[in-house]
Amino acid sequence: MGVTKGVADRVGQVERNAELRTGSVLMALAGVGFVGYGIVFLAMNFAGSGFELGVASLDGAARADLDPTVAFYIGHLHVATAAFIISTGIAVAALSWYGVRRRQRWAWATATVAAVVGLAIALPMHWVGGFEHDWVTHLGPIYLAAGAFVIGVVLSHRGMQTP
Template sequence: MATNQSVADEQGEQVQYESQVRNGAALMALAGIAFVGYGVVFLVLNFVGSGFELGVSTLAGMTSADLDPAVAYYISHLHVATAAFIISTGIAIAGLSWYGVRQRLTWAWATAIVAAVVGLVLALPMHWTEDAFAHDWVTHLGPIYLATIVFVVGVVLSYRGLRTA
């Protein structure tokens, strides 16, 4: 009887760990999709919006139309490249999380984390330095911070399930 109870307890724990991996991977993938969405908005604003990033309407009171055309084109060029890397990183994170982490592949979990951390560690500190241009912090960085929180919750939840393998 005690043996049957032990087996039942172990099976219950295994289901709980599998649930943590599955739910954590889903949150990580959702964050990756949010990164893609942010990148798409960034790209769209470049062509049909202000010509600047999300949360930035002017540079020192100048719109993109007020800038020297070569400078405006260069800014546009950088926005497209940045959007492309945000989108591609989001796709990688979503794919690694949905297909790799759910399969309990630790390398996929670690790679998704490295991809997100490298992008965030390189991009975010620039926003904390002297304000060289005015921007709305909530609309400019809020979506990324929210996606990052979802990602971190997913990382922690899935780790709890992965480490019991």
């Protein structure tokens, strides 16, 4: 009976290690995805003709149709937003890759809270109306990264559990 329990414990530990590895990698990849989205957001500000990814115009008005001061102010906000998306992505990726993989619960909690707070504040505004945009292009990449992140959070949390 002792041998069977020992084998079962070992199998359980191997499964938890695999979940931890897979979960932390998914969390880190999601962080890299956030960085990529932020870089595209930043590039669109300087090289794009629209407002942001999936938003070519606002109520039929292109960026070039705006008062230059208003257009510059919107650009300023986009640069700041991109900076925070990129910096959050870097933090999430680093915490996940270097901390979560080593079972450091503080790193898991910090990565999780950082991403959840950012997404919980930013995403609901897109659902209250106010302007039309291409949902798939505009939010698809972030939803894909957020989905991978959530799966990673769940797997890595289960992988951190002790027998």
